Amino acid sequence: MAHTDKTVLASANSGKLRELCRLFSGTTVHVIPQSELGVADAEETGETFAENALLKARNAAARAGLPAIADDSGLEVDALDGAPGIHSARYAGEHATDAQNIHKLLAVLRDVPPAARGARFVCVVAYVDGAEGAPILCTGTWRGRIAVAPRGDGGFGYDPVFFVPETRCTAAELDPETKDRMSHRGQALRALLAQLT
Numbered sequence: 524m525a526h527t528d529k530t531v532l533a534s535a536n537s538g539k540l541r542e543l544c545r546l547f548s549g550t551t552v553h554v555i556p557q558s559e560l561g562v563a564d565a566e567e568t569g570e571t572f573a574e575n576a577l578l579k580a581r582n583a584a585a586r587a588g589l590p591a592i593a594d595d596s597g598l599e600v601d602a603l604d605g606a607p608g609i610h611s612a613r614y615a616g617e618h619a620t621d622a623q624n625i626h627k628l629l630a631v632l633r634d635v636p637p638a639a640r641g642a643r644f645v646c647v648v649a650y651v652d653g654a655e656g657a658p659i660l661c662t663g664t665w666r667g668r669i670a671v672a673p674r675g676d677g678g679f680g681y682d683p684v685f686f687v688p689e690t691r692c693t694a695a696e697l698d699p700e701t702k703d704r705m706s707h708r709g710q711a712l713r714a715l716l717a718q719l720t
Contacts, residue, residue, distance in 0.1 A: 530650075532556050533583035533593035535564050536612075538679025539708075543594065546703055546712045551720050554592065562586045572596065572609060573660055576649035580658065584651045592715070596646035596707060598681045600628070600669060602635045611681070625673055625684055632669055640669040644685065644694075646707035648715050659718055663710025667694070678702065 532554045534540050540556050547554045557564075565582035569575040572595040579593035597611030607614040607628070615623040632640060643666045650659040665687075673683035675695030682694035687705065694702060703709040 529553050529555055529589055531560060531562065531583040531587045531589050531591040533562070533565070533579040533591050536679075539594065539596075542699075542703070542706075542708055543592075543712070545699060546709060547716075550716055552716065555589075557583045557587065557591075560587045560589075567595070567609075569595075570609070572645055572647040573649070573662075575609060576647045576660070577651070577658055580649040580651045584653055584656075590650065590652040592648060592650050594646055594648045594708060594711065596644065598628075598685070599643050599645055600632070601641040602632065602639050621680055625681060628669065628681065629672070629684065637668065637671065642667055642669050642685065644681075644707040646711045648708075648711040650715055650719065659715060661711045661714035661718070663707040663712075663714070665705060665707040665710070 530552055532540060532543055534543065535558060544554060562583050565579045567575045567578060569578055575595035576593045579595065580591045583591035583593065595609070597608050599605040599608050613619060615627040643664050646663045648661045667685045667687045670684045670686040670693055674693045675683050677697065678695045685694040687694060690697060690701070
């Protein structure tokens, strides 16, 4: 990949864009959010994180005429057989806020003891160099457990209730540098950058 290439970031999620832009800063990959190019969101009709990441990347690449990177990610809770999974952003309804999704999750897990609240964040990053090109897919996972109440005001999504045992705090309490080093998104992006640069 040429170092001068511009690459579309196929996401409209402001928290995700902030993290992705931070993870790409200092690399040779120059990323532009799809909104700056007038690219609308793709319909996420896939049944896996990988399928949805690919749908978003191919949509952005086709509309912008540039290589594109998309991530699809979510929370898988052991006690809920992997739910909310690919429906993480819509867990409490189609246009649910982060707070509404967290509220529903905590309500559903109300009677589940702390030791049985294991969970993981999963992220699949897709890169396509054109709408039809062979994709590169990279995955990252981050184990933790669901806290009984939200803590911290950093991050986004389920970060305030994702407790990270080795740091003894939630993802929302971690400084950005530590979160990027440990997170599912950081892992997947580093794997992708290793193949692109």
